[in-house]
Amino acid sequence: MIKAPVSNDLFLRAQNSIPGGVNSPVRAFRAVGGNPRFIVSAKGPYMYDEDDNRYTDFINSWGPMILGHAAEVVQEAVQQAIPNSLSFGAPTRKEIEIAELIVSMVPSIEKVRMVNSGTEATMSAIRVARGFTGRDKIIKFEGCYHGHGDSFLISAGSGAITLGVPDSPGVTKGTANDTLTAPYNNLDAVKTLVDAKKGQIAAIILEPVAGNMGLVTPAEGFLQNLRALCDKEGIVLIFDEVMTGFRLAPGGAQELYGVTPDMSTLGKIIGGGMPVGAYGGKREIMEYVAPAGPVYQAGTLSGNPIAMSAGMAMLTYLKEHPEVYTQLRNTTDKLVSGMEQNMQQLGLNFTVNQIGSMFSIFFTQQAVTDFDSAKTSNTAFFGRYFNAMLDRGIYLAPSQYEALFVSTAIGEEQVSQYIQANLESLKEAQQG
Structure with a gap:
């Protein structure tokens, strides 16, 4: 399990001078439990926090880092x-x-x-x-x-x-x-x-x-x-x-x-x-x-x-370089296919929505086509899954209600790491 004592201390300190300790609400991790990680630097597919932990990033600053960090x-x-x-x-x-x-x-x-x-x-x-x-x-x-x-x-x-x-x-x-x-x-x-x-x-x-x-x-x-x-x-x-x-x-x-x-x-x-x-x-x-x-x-x-x-x-x-979009789509297709196989193997209720280099997992048995169907997702399960992925060095959006973004810096190594972490994290989340 990844430890983050410096980030925890910084979050406590931040709450004295910043509302909720963050400058944008979803960063506070309230929807998933635990405390946010305070980031120091990022390069390519990776971000590094104040405790020298490395994370493979699937938020990419909520989308703009399409070429990876510090392109x-x-x-x-x-x-x-x-x-x-x-x-x-x-x-x-x-x-x-x-x-x-x-x-x-x-x-x-x-x-x-x-x-x-x-x-x-x-x-x-x-x-x-x-x-x-x-x-x-x-x-x-x-x-x-x-x-x-x-x-x-x-x-x-x-x-x-x-x-x-x-x-x-x-x-x-x-x-x-x-x-x-x-x-x-x-x-x-x-x-x-x-x-x-x-x-x-x-x-x-x-x-x-x-x-x-x-x-x-x-x-x-x-x-x-x-x-x-x-x-x-x-x-x-x-x-x-x-x-x-x-x-x-x-x-x-x-x-x-x-x-x-x-x-x-x-x-x-x-x-x-x-x-x-x-x-x-x-x-x-x-x-x-x-x-x-x-x-x-x-x-x-x-x-x-x-x-x-x-x-x-x-x-x-x-x-x-329009070929970027083909690369992004192919990488995301591999990620989604691997996740779907994992969830089918474990007998989970899920829906994965994807287009190009954007995707979301919903832990629900119905198709997600609007806000009401999105809200049928099991958010408690998502919280456990999120934290299990974070412990395995995968940085996801700390909310069920956010999309994930793939960058061109995500290659075969990161795809394999993600799919394996996904399987292990789903098993851990199932155990409660």
Whole structure:
């Protein structure tokens, strides 16, 4: 069993000065028991904690480390940019270059605005959609998480459900009234909402592949039918691709499924690990953003030169090396196949959802297609399984309701290690 006395001491110390001892709730390990590990460094497929323990990482900073930790192409770009200063608060050539690159890669984006986080991107996209349409209400889907903006903390997934507080205090009733929710993959429920609020819906926002109730893929025709409905009703369709953008394909889930939204939000990979986000879409919609138009949004650190350099290096590499996606899919297929064989051998109730280099295990006997079916999972079993994997040097997301991410740094050695640890950990979790 891996020991972590230094991490335990740091967690106790952190709680004196940081709410809950962490700067993002799911990191506190409350859903799985035990204390978080405090990380010192990472390289390739591995992370190292304060106690000199090594972990094979399947979170990869919640997605952006698609080339593994400290990828040389990104590191070199950052090192070259640092001597020129860390921030200007003024325009740079690199902002134009990365904007042009994003426009060339993402089908829906004709213009793009850089921001500093996925939350900022989704908040801004909703505001622009409201300004463009002159309407107030939005539709989101139960279990889809779009950051911690007030409009989105209604039937949210991820950290909200992990903490057992799906609707956060501090969100006003007025804000909640303007956010309508429907079950993911349920087109009829969306149509009912649209009919009930005819001419009032500004936008429908969703993760085209949900990753914050665990990984849930769209049912056949779901995205296409949403596109048709939005066209018919004059509603702005927004794909939140903060997680899936550039991970599932060079153009994200919208390229993979052949459905083009009106707007897209991005994050994670476009910063190569640096704090960054972006939102973009059709030219006529994005022309509503100040200073071109009346919808205000600003940010001192937006387009930060270090983040732009990291993102430019990452996206350029992915565009020039599309074989990355075949490699990622093949590696993930092997992982999932090995896990499924282990769970079948042990007679467990399980569902594994996978697309490309993203996957989730649900300890339930039914298919997981929406938030309600995700919540049938045996979370107590997952907690035992998580800690057993951690003891074997496998770093998973500390919540049943999160997706896992594979990087190109995961090779045959790490796949074999994972499958063996999976079998041993499942046996241990069965014993209670």
